[in-house]
Amino acid sequence: MDIRDIAKHAKVSIATVSRTINRVPTxxxxxxxxxxxxxxxxxxxxxxxxxxxxxxxxxxxxLIISDVTNPFFPGIVQAFEEIAVQYDYEILLTSTVCDxxxxxKAVRRMIERQVDGVAIMTxxxxxxxxxxxxxxxxxxxxxxxxxxxxxxxNIRIQxxxxxxxxxxxxxxLHHRRIAFVSGPPGLKSADARVAAFRSAMAEKTLEAPDHxxxxxxxxxxxxxxxxxxxxxxxxPPTAVMCSNDVSAIGVMRxxxxxxxxxxxxxxxxxxxxxxxxxxVIPPLTxxxxxxxxxxxxxxxxxLADVERAVPQPNGxxxxxxxxxxxxxxxxxxxxxx
Amino acid sequence: MDIRDIAKHAKVSIATVSRTINRVPTxxxxxxxxxxxxxxxxxxxxxxxxxxxxxxxxxxxxLIISDVTNPFFPGIVQAFEEIAVQYDYEILLTSTVCDxxxxxKAVRRMIERQVDGVAIMTxxxxxxxxxxxxxxxxxxxxxxxxxxxxxxxNIRIQxxxxxxxxxxxxxxLHHRRIAFVSGPPGLKSADARVAAFRSAMAEKTLEAPDHxxxxxxxxxxxxxxxxxxxxxxxxPPTAVMCSNDVSAIGVMRxxxxxxxxxxxxxxxxxxxxxxxxxxVIPPLTxxxxxxxxxxxxxxxxxLADVERAVPQPNGxxxxxxxxxxxxxxxxxxxxxx
DNA sequence: TTGAAAGCGCTAACAC
DNA sequence: GTGTTAGCGCTTTCAA
Numbered sequence: 163m164d165i166r167d168i169a170k171h172a173k174v175s176i177a178t179v180s181r182t183i184n185r186v187p188t189x190x191x192x193x194x195x196x197x198x199x200x201x202x203x204x205x206x207x208x209x210x211x212x213x214x215x216x217x218x219x220x221x222x223x224x225l226i227i228s229d230v231t232n233p234f235f236p237g238i239v240q241a242f243e244e245i246a247v248q249y250d251y252e253i254l255l256t257s258t259v260c261d262x263x264x265x266x267k268a269v270r271r272m273i274e275r276q277v278d279g280v281a282i283m284t285x286x287x288x289x290x291x292x293x294x295x296x297x298x299x300x301x302x303x304x305x306x307x308x309x310x311x312x313x314x315x316n317i318r319i320q321x322x323x324x325x326x327x328x329x330x331x332x333x334x335l336h337h338r339r340i341a342f343v344s345g346p347p348g349l350k351s352a353d354a355r356v357a358a359f360r361s362a363m364a365e366k367t368l369e370a371p372d373h374x375x376x377x378x379x380x381x382x383x384x385x386x387x388x389x390x391x392x393x394x395x396x397x398p399p400t401a402v403m404c405s406n407d408v409s410a411i412g413v414m415r416x417x418x419x420x421x422x423x424x425x426x427x428x429x430x431x432x433x434x435x436x437x438x439x440x441x442v443i444p445p446l447t448x449x450x451x452x453x454x455x456x457x458x459x460x461x462x463x464x465l466a467d468v469e470r471a472v473p474q475p476n477g478x479x480x481x482x483x484x485x486x487x488x489x490x491x492x493x494x495x496x497x498x499x
Numbered sequence: 500m501d502i503r504d505i506a507k508h509a510k511v512s513i514a515t516v517s518r519t520i521n522r523v524p525t526x527x528x529x530x531x532x533x534x535x536x537x538x539x540x541x542x543x544x545x546x547x548x549x550x551x552x553x554x555x556x557x558x559x560x561x562l563i564i565s566d567v568t569n570p571f572f573p574g575i576v577q578a579f580e581e582i583a584v585q586y587d588y589e590i591l592l593t594s595t596v597c598d599x600x601x602x603x604k605a606v607r608r609m610i611e612r613q614v615d616g617v618a619i620m621t622x623x624x625x626x627x628x629x630x631x632x633x634x635x636x637x638x639x640x641x642x643x644x645x646x647x648x649x650x651x652x653n654i655r656i657q658x659x660x661x662x663x664x665x666x667x668x669x670x671x672l673h674h675r676r677i678a679f680v681s682g683p684p685g686l687k688s689a690d691a692r693v694a695a696f697r698s699a700m701a702e703k704t705l706e707a708p709d710h711x712x713x714x715x716x717x718x719x720x721x722x723x724x725x726x727x728x729x730x731x732x733x734x735p736p737t738a739v740m741c742s743n744d745v746s747a748i749g750v751m752r753x754x755x756x757x758x759x760x761x762x763x764x765x766x767x768x769x770x771x772x773x774x775x776x777x778x779v780i781p782p783l784t785x786x787x788x789x790x791x792x793x794x795x796x797x798x799x800x801x802l803a804d805v806e807r808a809v810p811q812p813n814g815x816x817x818x819x820x821x822x823x824x825x826x827x828x829x830x831x832x833x834x835x836x
Numbered sequence: 837t838t839g840a841a842a843g844c845g846c847t848a849a850c851a852c
Numbered sequence: 853g854t855g856t857t858a859g860c861g862c863t864t865t866c867a868a
Contacts, residue, residue, distance in 0.1 A: 164860090164861055164862085165861060165862065174838080174839085175838065175839045175840075176839085176840095176861090176862080176863095177838070177839055177840080177841095177863085177864080178837090178838065178839075180862065180863060180864085181837095181863095184863080188837060188838095189837075189838090190837060190838080193837090193838085205631065205634065207607065207610045208861085208862075209552075209611070209613060209860090209861050210611045210612050210613070211548045211549075211551045211552050211557065211612070211613055211860090211861080211862090212548075212552055212844090212860075212863090213861080213862060213863075214548045214844090214862095215546070215548045215549055215552055215844045215846090215860090215861080215862070216843075216844045216861085216862055216864080217862085217863070217864095218844080220548065230567070230573040230576050230577050230580075231573045231574060231577050233570065233573075235573075236567040236568045236572075236573055237568060239592075239594070240566070240567050240594055240596075243567075243592070247593075247601070252612065254589065255576075255580070255590070255592050257576070257577055257580060259577075264584070267584055270544065271584075273544045274544050274546070274547045275547050275548070275589065276546065276547070276548060294542065382778045411778060412778070415778050415779075415780060418780045418781070438775075441719045441749065442779070442780075443751065443752060443780055444755070501844090501846080502845060502846065503845085511854080511855085512854065512855045512856075513845090513846080513847095513855085513856095514847085514848085514854070514855055514857095515853085515854060515855075517846070517847060517848085518853095521847085525854095526854090527853060527854080530853085546844090546845050546846070548846090549844075549845035549860085550845080550846060550847075551860090552844090552845080552846070552847095552859095552860045552861065552862090553845085553846055553847045553848080553859075553860045554846085554847065554848095554860085555860080838867100838868085839866100839867090839868080840866090840867085840868095841864100841865090841866090841867105842863105842864090842865080842866100843862100843864095844861105844862085844863090845860105846859100846860085847858105847859095848857100848858090848859095849856105849858085849859105850855100850856085850857085851854100851855085851856080851857100852854080852855080852856095
């Protein structure tokens with residue numbers, strides 16, 4: 163079943179069928195009607211592969227994330243897909259689990275499938291891999307980390323806004339020893355959060371000594387270990403801010419194991435504001451970084467690059483704000499400490 | 500950059516290049532070496548669209564799920580992708596959020612992209628939609644719900660195994676009023692769990708009256724509402740089993756709000772054993788239905804259908820077992836009740 | 837406004 | 853064992 167069958171059935175040429183399907187306005191309405199009728203009767207669906215082959219545009223965007231299993235990403239995937247469907251794009255999702263081989267394969271797959279652009283939300287992607295994409299002028303969009311290159315856009319997350327709000331909130335509750343459970347060191351988006359934390363603390367003339375900044379690897383297990391480490395300090399923190407919600411959940415879990423009540427004994431603040439944050443016990447105060455908005459920005463960044471005839475010399479920058487969402491996991495500092 | 504460039508560069512015909520790339524064994528090693536060298540030097544990647552066009556095989560499987568945002572699915576997506584990569588397949592993911600329009604569009608997209616098979620893990624998919632796929636002889640695999648049709652396989656989940664274990668576990672802890680928070684009524688995989696629950700209760704000569712079986716919609720919010728409803732009963736349950744972990748989390752959350760301690764005041768058992776189950780507070784006892792295994796079975800079901808020259812008259816059935824995973828959310832029944 | 841025909845990048849049948 | 857060539861289903865000139 164192909165365009166020729168439709169042509170035969172509608173008694174027109176295949177060119178007319180093609181034009182009709184593609185809504186070229188110059189087609190005689192009478193013929194167009196016959197074509198649509200044939201399409202309907204035969205249940206014809208155009209073959210995207212063939213279209214791609216001739217047009218050179220696959221209408222596929224790659225989406226590389228580090229781990230679908232991390233609750234932060236599904237929200238993005240969902241939103242990204244929703245917009246993609248709307249614009250008649252397909253999405254090639256790949257969850258690299260930070261495995262170098264998987265990334266390599268991901269890039270290869272994307273190129274072989276002729277993606278029109280790639281959104282990269284994973285880390286540890288080697289430059290040589292990116293070169294393969296850049297070499298083919300595939301538009302790219304990064305979170306946080308893009309160097310200024312043509313066809314490479316960047317979403318800058320304004321961490322300091324939400325983090326400052328969080329620190330101010332804790333300070334107002336008389337917390338002074340505030341710990342920070344960071345993400346994997348070296349990961350730009352994690353380092354940026356630490357930096358924002360330090361500067362927000364400095365603004366309130368609070369100290370942020372190194373021993374109060376521990377790595378939580380952005381995982382539940384990491385959060386577990388981080389709080390274990392923090393509570394062994396001679397002067398443990400009365401509040402802990404986490405670089406993401408998942409590690410905050412780990413921290414809460416460990417607090418439970420240690421018999422620390424939240425927020426009475428320990429205040430906890432997460433980052434990302436994943437759906438689940440609202441439903442953990444107690445509901446987690448978190449810094450929202452809208453996943454929907456992030457997906458929207460990424461998609462439109464790629465779309466803009468695709469539609470732009472001449473590439474911008476320096477890519478484009480987009481900004482995404484963050485904001486504190488107050489729930490029940492924060493309370494006044496324990497005066498006894 | 501195409502196969503011709505490689506041919507020119509390696510001083511062979513395009514046929515030889517094609518054979519080399521496709522590892523046809525009869526190629527002269529000397530020529531093959533020249534080809535690979537050219538491929539390397541020019542950074543050539545074969546164009547999948549063109550390959551698909553001629554071979555008729557896209558090496559794409561569709562994966563239709565109801566909601567990536569539901570923590571049950573990411574594990575499946577991850578596992579499915581992992582196997583797909585291994586077999587050089589691509590996956591077209593779509594999260595329908597149970598929206599009829601989205602499903603329709605999903606099916607259309609799949610057909611247009613010439614998928615070689617579709618795994619359907621959503622519900623409310625109308626038969627007319629499926630007909631479009633069946634009409635094109637696209638192999639299909641369902642969870643639980645497939646009628647016996649050629650090219651339509653089915654993964655049967657053995658709910659009763661795990662559910663019986665759970666009921667026996669609760670019975671051993673002297674629970675007699677055990678509630679069941681079900682999924683959306685009409686959803687086959689949810690109804691099957693209710694049925695399994697009823698029969699397991701009957702086996703232990705325990706009653707399972709209708710007022711102790713309430714719908715939790717498989718959502719956190721549903722779980723919240725379900726427990727609210729159950730605690731208003733004149734004789735509230737001492738234990739509640741949930742049709743999935745997400746609603747169990749909702750139940751736990753509501754218990755927290757109501758001041759009910761788990762497991763002292765109320766025992767809770769989930770279903771699915773999502774990653775998170777281990778990390779909620781307290782760790783959730785759950786019935787495991789391996790997501791990895793489910794993905795593996797689905798993938799291989801499709802693969803088998805693709806590779807089978809003559810379709811089986813009745814599709815194939817696969818079985819997936821379930822088992823109770825004991826954690827901390829279950830304890831002895833409160834004797835006072 | 838419509839149709840004939842070339843060609844997108846590749847595989848596979850066939851001839852050498 | 854290798855090369856030539858005819859399509860795969862579609863879009864898009866170009867002529868009519």
